[in-house]
Amino acid sequence: MxxxxxxxxxxxxxxxxxxxxxxxxxxxxxxxxxxxxxxxxxxxxxxxxxxxxxxxxxxxxxxxxxxxxxxxxxxxxxxxxxxxxxxxxxxxxxxxxxxxxxxxxxxxxxxxxxxxxxxxxxxxxxxxxxxxxxxxxxxxxxxxxxxxxxxxxxxxxxxxxxxxxxxxxxxxxxxxxxxxxxxxxxxxxxxxxxxxxxxxxxxxxxxxxxxxxxxxxxxxxxxxxxxxxxxxxxxxxxxxxxxNLNIVMKILTVVTILIQVPTIITSFYGMNVKLPLQNNPIAYVHIIFWSIGTILLTLAWFKRKKWL
Structure with a gap:
């Protein structure tokens, strides 16, 4: 133009x-x-x-x-x-x-x-x-x-x-x-x-x-x-x-470990062998409290080690 x-x-x-x-x-x-x-x-x-x-x-x-x-x-x-x-x-x-x-x-x-x-x-x-x-x-x-x-x-x-x-x-x-x-x-x-x-x-x-x-x-x-x-x-x-990525990975790792501990406990009650409290009608309540307790103990330990 x-x-x-x-x-x-x-x-x-x-x-x-x-x-x-x-x-x-x-x-x-x-x-x-x-x-x-x-x-x-x-x-x-x-x-x-x-x-x-x-x-x-x-x-x-x-x-x-x-x-x-x-x-x-x-x-x-x-x-x-x-x-x-x-x-x-x-x-x-x-x-x-x-x-x-x-x-x-x-x-x-x-x-x-x-x-x-x-x-x-x-x-x-x-x-x-x-x-x-x-x-x-x-x-x-x-x-x-x-x-x-x-x-x-x-x-x-x-x-x-x-x-x-x-x-x-x-x-x-x-x-x-x-x-x-x-x-x-x-x-x-x-x-x-x-x-x-x-x-x-x-x-x-x-x-x-x-x-x-x-x-x-x-x-x-x-x-x-x-x-x-x-x-x-x-x-x-x-x-x-x-x-930032490391922080996210740390949190995910901690969550995985916290979930893994109660998973081990509950998995025992999935086996076809005699276990304590297996005939107790409220055995699941004990299992829930044990799971919560292990989660809290593990969390407290992480806090003490300053991993969180």
């Missing part, structure tokens, strides 16, 4: 075809659409193909007058995905009279900014740095969700004897690895933009980029903290789950 936008009366409006100084949004394009854009705007089609590859690291690439910026953005997965959060690639292609946002899936905060006229298409550097800043804030918001999920799982782990909670923590830890790796590559890319003369940076736009770098560093620190917490919790609660 390819959409063209331009500025009219300080508002972003969608147009049917390319006009100079356009913003072009490309979502999961077909080969024909990629060929059409690369031929029309005279840039390397691999720029778009690279931006659709989720394994690409954040980086900057130059080709004559065209600049490609690969940005790693967070993505929340619902439904059947075991890993709740991952990162995907988004490409920003900057030419003389156009800017292209290219990604495999729609980017919510980009759509929001366009729909609410938060961008000035004519100010390319400011628009791109706003995206960097928003992206870092989205990372931080998802990290807050991860922290809430960790707290919920922590409560469940106190009474758990299954591996479900540990598996959830393992997948969260994997999400944090994706976040940390992507945030670090984003930081390197942004610092390279700040130091170099890759794109023209105005003084007022430089502050936006510096804010984005600060937010990105904060997200890295938070991600590292949560990764350390998760690693420690997984080690601790693996022992807790094992201990």
């Amino acid at each position: 390819v959409k063209f936008y331009t500025m009219e009366e300080n508002k972003i409006v969608e147009v049917e075809k390319f006009v100079p100084n356009s913003l072009i949004k490309v979502i999961d394009p077909s080969a024909d659409e990629i060929h059409m854009l690369s031929s029309l705007l005279q840039f390397d089609p691999d720029f778009i193909y690279d931006s659709l590859d989720d394994d690409e690291r954040a980086r900057i690439e130059l080709d004559d007058d065209t600049v490609l910026i690969i940005l790693k953005i967070p993505k929340k997965f619902n439904g059947n995905s075991k890993i709740p959060y991952r990162t995907v690639s988004m490409g920003v292609i900057i030419g003389k009279n156009y800017t292209i946002f290219s990604s495999k899936e729609p980017v919510d905060f980009i759509d929001y900014m366009i729909e609410n006229n938060k961008f000035d298409i004519n100010k390319k550097s400011r628009m791109i740095f706003q995206i960097f800043l928003l992206n870092a804030k989205v990372f931080l918001s998802y990290l807050k969700e991860v922290n809430k999920t960790i707290s919920i799982i922590e409560e469940e782990l106190h009474r758990s004897m299954k591996n479900k909670e540990l598996e959830e923590m393992m997948y969260l830890e994997k999400s944090l690895v994706y976040f940390t790796t992507s945030l670090r590559s984003n930081e390197i890319m942004m610092e390279k933009l700040l130091r170099g003369n890759i794109i023209k940076i105005y003084e007022e736009d430089k502050d936006v980029l510096e804010d984005a770098i600060i937010e990105n560093r904060q997200a890295i620190e938070v991600s590292n903290i949560y990764s350390d917490i998760l690693a420690g919790m997984m080690d601790s609660y693996a022992s807790v789950i094992s201990n």
Whole structure:
């Protein structure tokens, strides 16, 4: 899907075809659409193909007058995905009279900014740095969700004897690895933009980029903290789950022994031999009291040995 936008009366409006100084949004394009854009705007089609590859690291690439910026953005997965959060690639292609946002899936905060006229298409550097800043804030918001999920799982782990909670923590830890790796590559890319003369940076736009770098560093620190917490919790609660299981097994073993003792007594009266009180009409009452007595004695002995 390819959409063209331009500025009219300080508002972003969608147009049917390319006009100079356009913003072009490309979502999961077909080969024909990629060929059409690369031929029309005279840039390397691999720029778009690279931006659709989720394994690409954040980086900057130059080709004559065209600049490609690969940005790693967070993505929340619902439904059947075991890993709740991952990162995907988004490409920003900057030419003389156009800017292209290219990604495999729609980017919510980009759509929001366009729909609410938060961008000035004519100010390319400011628009791109706003995206960097928003992206870092989205990372931080998802990290807050991860922290809430960790707290919920922590409560469940106190009474758990299954591996479900540990598996959830393992997948969260994997999400944090994706976040940390992507945030670090984003930081390197942004610092390279700040130091170099890759794109023209105005003084007022430089502050936006510096804010984005600060937010990105904060997200890295938070991600590292949560990764350390998760690693420690997984080690601790693996022992807790094992201990809970041991307690259950101990209780079941004690119950089995308590039942076994009276079973031995009653089994004697199932044999075809002469036994004491066998002709007594209330012999079963004696057997019941003996059984209860042996259970209580055995229980008292367990208590004395501190096995219960």
